[in-house]
Amino acid sequence: MIGVAVGVIVGIGGFTFIYARGYSYLTNDPQACANCHVMREQFDGWVKSSHRSVAGCNDCHTPPNFVGKYYTKARNGFWHSFYFTTGGFHEPIRINEFNRGVTERACRSCHEPVTRAIEGAHADIGELSCIRCHNNVGHYTH
Numbered sequence: 001m002i003g004v005a006v007g008v009i010v011g012i013g014g015f016t017f018i019y020a021r022g023y024s025y026l027t028n029d030p031q032a033c034a035n036c037h038v039m040r041e042q043f044d045g046w047v048k049s050s051h052r053s054v055a056g057c058n059d060c061h062t063p064p065n066f067v068g069k070y071y072t073k074a075r076n077g078f079w080h081s082f083y084f085t086t087g088g089f090h091e092p093i094r095i096n097e098f099n100r101g102v103t104e105r106a107c108r109s110c111h112e113p114v115t116r117a118i119e120g121a122h123a124d125i126g127e128l129s130c131i132r133c134h135n136n137v138g139h140y141t142h
């Protein structure tokens with residue numbers, strides 16, 4: 001009985017992985033992010049943005065190390081699948097706090113000299129957020 005249950009879970013999981021083109025998310029191809037219709041607007045915005053020539057989705061939306069990158073991809077893949085399947089996702093899609101932190105760290109890493117200078121000048125008000133003011137830089141929306 002346990003074997004049947006495991007077989008069903010593996011079968012459904014395998015089918016879903018192939019049907020949803022899960023293998024594409026293991027790559028660094030930005031087109032993979034457009035597999036899901038709720039991401040089409042973000043992908044189209046990225047194509048028009050200034051960041052297209054210097055950064056892909058993974059550069060801004062996953063940590064730079066191997067474990068962090070694939071942990072984030074797995075975590076996001078699970079929750080995106082869950083909310084898409086249950087109909088609980090927001091449209092247009094919104095960034096959550098975990099991913100906001102990942103993206104903020106990526107901004108600060110690439111633009112460290114600028115962010116350090118800005119933070120120094122405004123040290124009395126605490127840490128500033130790049131994406132609070134520059135929320136559409138990577139996904140041009142105008």
